[in-house]
Amino acid sequence: MLESTKFIISKLSRDRTSLVGAFLLIALVLIAIFAPVLAPYPEDVTEFHPPERLFGPSMLHFFGTDRMGSDIFSRMLFGARITIAIAVIAVGVSVLVGVPIGLIAGYNRSWISDGLMRISDIFLAVPQIILAIAIAQTLGPSIENVILALSATYWPFWARLVYAETRSALTETYVEASIALGASPFRVMVFHVLPNISSSIIVRTTIGMGGTILTAAALGFLGLGPPAPSPEWGRTIAESREFLPEAWWYATAPGVAIFLVVMGFNLFGDGLRDILDPRTRRSNDG
Amino acid sequence: MRVLALIINRMLWLVPTLVGLMVITFTISHIIPADPIAFFAGENATPEQIEALRVRYGFDKPLYIQLMNYLIGVTNGDLGISIYTQRPISEDLLSRLPATMELTFMAVFFSTLVGIPLGVFAAIYRNSFLDHFLRILTVSGLAIASFWLAILFQLLFAMELQITPLQGRIDGWGPEKITGFFILDSLLVADWESLQSAFSHLILPTLTLAFPAMATIVRFTRAGVLDAINSNYVLYEQAMGLPSKVIIWKYVLRNALIGTVTQIGLIFGILIAGAVVVEAVFDWPGLGLYAVEAIMNSDYNAIMGFTLVTGAFFIIVNLIVDILHGIIDPRTQD
Amino acid sequence: MMAEELLSIENLHVSFSTENGVAEVLDGVNFSIKPGEIVGLVGESGCGKTTLARSILGILPKNSAQITDGSIIFNHQNILKMQEHDIARNIRGRLITFVPQDPFSSFNPVFTIGTQIMDLMKWKSSEKESHGFFGRARKSERDKHYQKVLKLLQTVQLPDVEGILRKYPHEVSGGQRQRLMIAMALLSEPRLIIADEPTTALDVTIQAQILKLLRQLARERNVAVLFTTHDLGAAYEICDRVTVMYAGQEVESATVDAFFGKPRHPYTKSLLGSLPSKSGKLEGIPGQIPALINPPSGCRFHPRCEAASTNCAEERPQVHWPSADHMIRCYYPRTYD
Numbered sequence: 001m002l003e004s005t006k007f008i009i010s011k012l013s014r015d016r017t018s019l020v021g022a023f024l025l026i027a028l029v030l031i032a033i034f035a036p037v038l039a040p041y042p043e044d045v046t047e048f049h050p051p052e053r054l055f056g057p058s059m060l061h062f063f064g065t066d067r068m069g070s071d072i073f074s075r076m077l078f079g080a081r082i083t084i085a086i087a088v089i090a091v092g093v094s095v096l097v098g099v100p101i102g103l104i105a106g107y108n109r110s111w112i113s114d115g116l117m118r119i120s121d122i123f124l125a126v127p128q129i130i131l132a133i134a135i136a137q138t139l140g141p142s143i144e145n146v147i148l149a150l151s152a153t154y155w156p157f158w159a160r161l162v163y164a165e166t167r168s169a170l171t172e173t174y175v176e177a178s179i180a181l182g183a184s185p186f187r188v189m190v191f192h193v194l195p196n197i198s199s200s201i202i203v204r205t206t207i208g209m210g211g212t213i214l215t216a217a218a219l220g221f222l223g224l225g226p227p228a229p230s231p232e233w234g235r236t237i238a239e240s241r242e243f244l245p246e247a248w249w250y251a252t253a254p255g256v257a258i259f260l261v262v263m264g265f266n267l268f269g270d271g272l273r274d275i276l277d278p279r280t281r282r283s284n285d286g
Numbered sequence: 287m288r289v290l291a292l293i294i295n296r297m298l299w300l301v302p303t304l305v306g307l308m309v310i311t312f313t314i315s316h317i318i319p320a321d322p323i324a325f326f327a328g329e330n331a332t333p334e335q336i337e338a339l340r341v342r343y344g345f346d347k348p349l350y351i352q353l354m355n356y357l358i359g360v361t362n363g364d365l366g367i368s369i370y371t372q373r374p375i376s377e378d379l380l381s382r383l384p385a386t387m388e389l390t391f392m393a394v395f396f397s398t399l400v401g402i403p404l405g406v407f408a409a410i411y412r413n414s415f416l417d418h419f420l421r422i423l424t425v426s427g428l429a430i431a432s433f434w435l436a437i438l439f440q441l442l443f444a445m446e447l448q449i450t451p452l453q454g455r456i457d458g459w460g461p462e463k464i465t466g467f468f469i470l471d472s473l474l475v476a477d478w479e480s481l482q483s484a485f486s487h488l489i490l491p492t493l494t495l496a497f498p499a500m501a502t503i504v505r506f507t508r509a510g511v512l513d514a515i516n517s518n519y520v521l522y523e524q525a526m527g528l529p530s531k532v533i534i535w536k537y538v539l540r541n542a543l544i545g546t547v548t549q550i551g552l553i554f555g556i557l558i559a560g561a562v563v564v565e566a567v568f569d570w571p572g573l574g575l576y577a578v579e580a581i582m583n584s585d586y587n588a589i590m591g592f593t594l595v596t597g598a599f600f601i602i603v604n605l606i607v608d609i610l611h612g613i614i615d616p617r618t619q620d
Numbered sequence: 621m622m623a624e625e626l627l628s629i630e631n632l633h634v635s636f637s638t639e640n641g642v643a644e645v646l647d648g649v650n651f652s653i654k655p656g657e658i659v660g661l662v663g664e665s666g667c668g669k670t671t672l673a674r675s676i677l678g679i680l681p682k683n684s685a686q687i688t689d690g691s692i693i694f695n696h697q698n699i700l701k702m703q704e705h706d707i708a709r710n711i712r713g714r715l716i717t718f719v720p721q722d723p724f725s726s727f728n729p730v731f732t733i734g735t736q737i738m739d740l741m742k743w744k745s746s747e748k749e750s751h752g753f754f755g756r757a758r759k760s761e762r763d764k765h766y767q768k769v770l771k772l773l774q775t776v777q778l779p780d781v782e783g784i785l786r787k788y789p790h791e792v793s794g795g796q797r798q799r800l801m802i803a804m805a806l807l808s809e810p811r812l813i814i815a816d817e818p819t820t821a822l823d824v825t826i827q828a829q830i831l832k833l834l835r836q837l838a839r840e841r842n843v844a845v846l847f848t849t850h851d852l853g854a855a856y857e858i859c860d861r862v863t864v865m866y867a868g869q870e871v872e873s874a875t876v877d878a879f880f881g882k883p884r885h886p887y888t889k890s891l892l893g894s895l896p897s898k899s900g901k902l903e904g905i906p907g908q909i910p911a912l913i914n915p916p917s918g919c920r921f922h923p924r925c926e927a928a929s930t931n932c933a934e935e936r937p938q939v940h941w942p943s944a945d946h947m948i949r950c951y952y953p954r955t956y957d
Contacts, residue, residue, distance in 0.1 A: 118302065118306070119306070121303065122303055122306035122307055122310065123310070125303050125307065125597065125600065125601045125604065126307060126593070126596070126597035126600055126601070127555040127558045127559045127596070127597075127600055128555075128559070129559040129562065130558065130559070130562075130592075130593050130596050130597060130600075131310070131314075131593065131597075133562070133577065133581065133589065133593070134311065134314050134315075134589050134590060134593045135314055137580075137581050137584075137589050138314055138315060138589075210428075210429065214429075214431055215559075217431050217433075218431065218432075218433060218559070218562070218563050221431075221433045221563060221566075222562070222563065222566065222578055222581055223581060223582065224581065234431070234433075237431075237433060237434055237437065238433075240437075241437065241567075244437070244440070244441060244445065245441050245445035245446065248441060251434065251437050251438075254434075255431065255434035255437070255438070258430075258431045258434065259426070259429050259430050259431070259434070262428075262429040262430075262431075263425065263426070263429040266425060266428060266429055267425065517725065518720065518722055518725035518726045519725060519726050519727055519728040519729070521679065521720070521726070522718065522720050522726040522727075523728070524677075524679045525674075525677045525679050525712065525713070525718035525720070525814075526712070526713040526717060526718055526740060526744065526804070527707075527708050527709075527711070527712030527713025527714065527743070527744060528713065528739065528740070528743055528744075529708065529743060532739065532743070536739075537728050537731065540728075540730050540731070541728070541729070541730055544730065614730070615730060616729070616730060616788040616790070617729055617730075617788070617790055
């Protein structure tokens, strides 16, 4: 396990795109952790200074100030925490729900299997954001509800993937052998199938993060995310609209932030896939 | 025969999927809020008023009866009444449909027309400047938030350069209504002023919506063309001296497009998701804007109606894609 | 070289750039075919026979392969000095055609067989016609082409020829696909067919039929065939002459009788010895096929050769003709019986 981790890291470090992705993600995590230290005005997440409203970028306010006179740069740094929290928890819940469902449906060959897969197919039949809007709207705007809405709509991706991978892993000789030797279904699933398919899950999870962040930001933009005065990036862009074009800086920082983070996950995910899952390798070098 | 069997098979799957979708929207709207009627009636309602509403909307009945009533209603095209517009939701949605379809259709048209040739060129000239440039463009297309891109376009083209309208679908009243599609209607009644206006209003929303879709198409076309170029049949066609324009634009492209066609469902997903926020930014009077207005007004019957209709539309698109794939790929077995 | 040669390759050097360095896949190869002659190009996998075949057709991978030296004279013209445009129009698919190794994957899966054959006919037919961008041929021409295709498919002994033209490649059997490939190679009335291991992917029972068909048709039409194979039995069955390659160098070339009867090169001898014989004794060749990135110097076989001496490692032996139809490149040729 340690050896293979070393191998993956050495491969990734030779791929320029993956390196850029990794750099962006590390920067995001550091910014989220050290937001209170890095932010010149950490109190501006909740405090207002109406006299300073809509100042342009300057040495005092790198990205200018917003409609409440708060420092946009400081708020963006704290916004990174919200983005990470939403993406990590929502994707984490999706994985925790989707993977066992996929494993059980893949292992079990009865009506349970059909039923579980039909349900996830119905969820997959509708664009995620549409269902997420419906759920988030009914529950009311808050971080927790955004997470709930995203988890409820994204789990089928993992269920589908794990289902297909489990079906093919079950035809592997050593899995067949352990079943023949009388290993319990739980044992087979957790100790034989799961390690075998973990790389696909990791790749899917990394790439899934980018999409989840975009959907979360869209919910924030539509007013379904955490309510004001939250520094959530999508919400900040929505706020900025009535002050355009004069306050052009207002939407720039959050937009660039979303772009870089999603880009980070996509690039890193592409690199991981090339190493861990060569079957679906992007045809780059052909 | 093969195609017919495929169509029947997919049609049979359509019914349970649609019913499943209805059950999901029903569940969201009837179970998740602790007390939907209290939510409905507002904070100042008396317990008597709430009880009256409960009976009126059938919330006093057992849940499975409510579900049956809901399913029967939906099957008859009854999606309930919008609290905000006070009109049947089905009528509201129907009147908004042409605007969204016009926009989506333009975006599909534009992204395919541009995306497929770009994907082919990126594959033929791989690792060239063009290929690297397109790779940056496609990676960006999939990472950019469409509502932000929409705002950037507005800032640049409408506010700064003032070469396109800022928002809306048309100046004035628009052409005489025949189909509801402004471009088509103004062509039909030869209203050139409306045509020009409708077209200029379409540019920015179309570009915003088409960008991520185009990125997806370029990516898949490029990968498909590369796979085909490295195949034995292309080697054979080259060895037999077929002209390379015939090899690429006939033999390779058909193979590559089979892969791209299977992604049309994905692309429609991107477009529908994009339409909600893009319509909100451009004040485009379609289904997406309707959904956003419904969100603002907590009109959640309307949101369920919107979810159901777009979900059904998406499912049908995927059904058509499936059948299309079966037709163009002779290897699909029944 | 003698003027009567149809194809004559001299001192051909081809190298491939790989991740680990430059591989010299062909190292000064000489090779020739007379009109109507069937020549087997024999060697183990990776000896360069496919590269040689592809060099003639001009379809080496553009970004990794490079022809560094030598000439390929076909019909008195050096192909390597010709304009790509002229090769595409007059040589490739016209005077030189191709039968691929794998008839399964060499058909385009999403077009009917008829479409693919008619396209070849349209672009490569021996009667010259001018075409538009996608070469819309006139209807009378198409009918003429169609009749010609039908006749040709009958000559390769395919049943229900009109039915086959309407089918997709996956709907016909492997043997039938290879018959189609042979028919397609004959469409343009070529002078030379390059058949790259044409039976390797097929069932053993079908292999012999296909080889017989290929030989018979080539004879009838006086078409030369370059037949690459690692199967000495197949070479014995259909060839007039056999050339053996080892690690990118040709080592011996002789008529079938001389080759199988009196092989002179130590490598040929061991190759023949590794065939199962009546005595039941199977002799392997000691050592391994060398890597082509830093190949052995001189004669590349010398590290594994029982007859090798110091000069074998210093310089590659020159071409040597023990008799008019027998060529070897060896300092210490054997006289076996």
